[in-house]
Amino acid sequence: MAVQNVKELEGYKKSYLQAMNFFEISKLFPTDERYALTSQGRRSSRSVPMNLREAWAKRRYVAHFISKLTDCDGENSETETSLDFARDCGYITLEKHAEMTALNHEIGKMPGSMIKSPNKFLLTPDF
8 A cells, every 4th residue: 555644654754763862862962062963963853854744745746845855865964963973072872873873874765765766756636
């Protein structure tokens, strides 16, 4: 059966999980990172499932669909950079960094495959 809701997509599930993971680890960051790494990392990680949801809503228009998927990919990359900073600043362990960046890499493959084959996801006109 075809996917009926964006929440059924593995990419959505994993990106939502990653956003929640980042939220949890960022609670341990120093308070002086509140308006920098914490805020930025939370924003970029949350932006991935949000942009995926927006892409799903724009499936009638291939250019809009691909544009939002491209935004997902960019925000996912930004989240990984925040994870690198968190590791290098000593806010997260090497193990946690490896776990979260592995998930980021899985998430990153999904918009890419959707961009390569958008027609599988596009809505067809009813007329």
